Amino acid sequence: MSIVTVQLGQCGNQIGFEVFNALFTDSQSSQGLCSKRENEAYQASCKERFFREEKGVPIARAVLVDMEPKVINHVLSKAAQSGQWKYSQHACFCQKQGSGNNWAYGYSVHGPKHEDSIMNLIQKEVEKCDSLNGFFIIMSIAGGTGSGLGAFLTQHLHDHYSNALKMNQIIWPYGTGEVIVQNYNSILTLSHLYRSSDALLIHENDTIHKICAKLMNIKQISFGDINQVLAHQLGSVFQPTYSVEGSFHYRRNPLGDLMENLVPHPEFKMLGVRNIPQMSENSLPYSTFTWAGLLKHLRQMLISNAKMEEGIDWQVRPPLPGLPPLGKMSQNREQHFNTSLANLVILRGKDVQNANLEGFKDPALYTSWLGPDEAFTVWKTQRAFSRYEKSAALVSNSQFFVKPLDTIVGKAWNMFASKEAWNYARVHGTPGPAPPQTPGGDSRVRPLLTTGLAAWGTVVRGRVSEVCAELSKQ
Numbered sequence: 448m449s450i451v452t453v454q455l456g457q458c459g460n461q462i463g464f465e466v467f468n469a470l471f472t473d474s475q476s477s478q479g480l481c482s483k484r485e486n487e488a489y490q491a492s493c494k495e496r497f498f499r500e501e502k503g504v505p506i507a508r509a510v511l512v513d514m515e516p517k518v519i520n521h522v523l524s525k526a527a528q529s530g531q532w533k534y535s536q537h538a539c540f541c542q543k544q545g546s547g548n549n550w551a552y553g554y555s556v557h558g559p560k561h562e563d564s565i566m567n568l569i570q571k572e573v574e575k576c577d578s579l580n581g582f583f584i585i586m587s588i589a590g591g592t593g594s595g596l597g598a599f600l601t602q603h604l605h606d607h608y609s610n611a612l613k614m615n616q617i618i619w620p621y622g623t624g625e626v627i628v629q630n631y632n633s634i635l636t637l638s639h640l641y642r643s644s645d646a647l648l649i650h651e652n653d654t655i656h657k658i659c660a661k662l663m664n665i666k667q668i669s670f671g672d673i674n675q676v677l678a679h680q681l682g683s684v685f686q687p688t689y690s691v692e693g694s695f696h697y698r699r700n701p702l703g704d705l706m707e708n709l710v711p712h713p714e715f716k717m718l719g720v721r722n723i724p725q726m727s728e729n730s731l732p733y734s735t736f737t738w739a740g741l742l743k744h745l746r747q748m749l750i751s752n753a754k755m756e757e758g759i760d761w762q763v764r765p766p767l768p769g770l771p772p773l774g775k776m777s778q779n780r781e782q783h784f785n786t787s788l789a790n791l792v793i794l795r796g797k798d799v800q801n802a803n804l805e806g807f808k809d810p811a812l813y814t815s816w817l818g819p820d821e822a823f824t825v826w827k828t829q830r831a832f833s834r835y836e837k838s839a840a841l842v843s844n845s846q847f848f849v850k851p852l853d854t855i856v857g858k859a860w861n862m863f864a865s866k867e868a869w870n871y872a873r874v875h876g877t878p879g880p881a882p883p884q885t886p887g888g889d890s891r892v893r894p895l896l897t898t899g900l901a902a903w904g905t906v907v908r909g910r911v912s913e914v915c916a917e918l919s920k921q
């Protein structure tokens with residue numbers, strides 16, 4: 448079954464390119480450390496998911512959308528220059544003017560105006576799949592096009608393709624110093640996506656930046672570096688794995704299987720990825736790994752909510768069995784133990800059959816309403832990924848995002864409240880501080896933003912407390 452990727456805005460298109468490039472390069476690699484037959488099955492499965500063929504050339508199953516032509520032109524030519532795969536020239540939609548980091552402009556102006564053209568392109572790409580698995584929608588949540596138009600399109604995909612799964616890859620903005628209205632844009636996007644998407648796979652720019660600095664030893668970090676790390680993480684999740692252990696049959700329903708294992712309740716669908724090992728190419732030849740070592744680190748990253756291998760807090764332990772719920776709760780809080788709803792571990796490489804995953808089956812890791820039998824899954828393949836002889840990825844539905852979500856909602860409310868205070872002061876003749884800049888100099892979008900923000904902010908805030916309440920029941 449195939450996945451149609453929709454790349455939106457600057458961020459979505461730049462990341463999309465790196466993802467296809469990583470998938471293709473890995474699938475063609477001769478360093479898979481497995482039999483020829485197995486390698487061919489892996490390649491065929493990757494191709495069916497992400498590429499089609501036109502005159503013998505692999506073409507990404509993707510639709511590229513941006514309101515400015517520059518980035519799309521750039522990724523089209525980079526893909527063509529790779530000499531290995533291409534985008535279709537006919538699967539691109541761009542205009543001359545971006546959304547100026549204005550969510551409402553993307554959602555209320557660009558969305559309705561270009562809905563037919565974009566949905567037509569998507570339909571054409573869908574018709575080229577023998578069997579559609581779903582959509583993978585890559586976007587940032589802080590700009591205007593990816594976030595606003597992305598929320599609009601996801602809603603329309605939800606309405607038009609109700610049987611296909613929708614997974615949004617969203618890029619969480621840096622905590623400081625980027626787009627002044629990023630917190631508004633983010634909560635507007637999240638609250639819309641929460642209704643129309645089946646799962647949100649979240650990557651935080653701050654985290655990936657740290658991985659580039661600390662694990663990859665990159666001195667001057669560019670979006671290109673960040674996107675390569677991100678593409679590696681996504682590849683480690685989406686490249687094929689066995690449907691039945693030991694067979695060369697690869698999973699045919701990647702998005703469906705992922706959701707079945709990781710989204711046990713439609714209200715809890717924010718997923719995070721951790722992977723191990725991740726290091727610079729120079730260090731790799733001098734490193735050896737064992738499954739026991741990799742899995743010990745990965746488990747501790749999970750329970751202590753460490754975002755990368757470096758700086759893991761080894762003091763955090765699962766709550767002791769038999770403690771009364773209240774005792775468990777206060778102990779959890781003290782230790783910052785990260786409770787999970789569901790975890791999927793994906794193992795790739797040599798001797799994968801010998802990896803022992805008992806550590807992930809401890810009931811103390813999960814909520815009281817799902818035991819490890821339902822909440823924990825493992826996928827495997829003997830075929831090594833990228834340049835790593837052994838590697839492990841963890842996709843987790845856990846408390847990972849409660850804190851970043853709370854921070855973003857809190858900042859947006861503060862900004863909103865200070866703007867309201869300023870308006871009040873102005874109306875009542877008392878001078879107040881200048882208002883923070885809001886998007887929407889355009890009179891069409893300003894009312895939508897102020898009323899919309901109040902409504903959607905409440906929705907997101909409600910989600911946060913629900914997630915906290917449910918997950919802290921441990």
Ligand SMILES: Nc1nc2c(ncn2[C@@H]2O[C@H](COP(=O)(O)OP(=O)(O)OP(=O)(O)O)[C@@H](O)[C@H]2O)c(=O)[nH]1
Pocket residue numbers: 455456457458459461462514545546547548549587588589590591592593594618619620621625626652670671673674
């Ligand atoms: N990881 C990553 N983040 C990016 C990249 N480009 C932009 N961003 C992030 O995306 C957010 C800004 O969104 P953009 O994608 O640039 O904006 P857009 O969707 O094109 O919308 P407009 O510019 O308003 O038309 C910020 O949080 C940036 O940090 C990229 O290539 N990689």
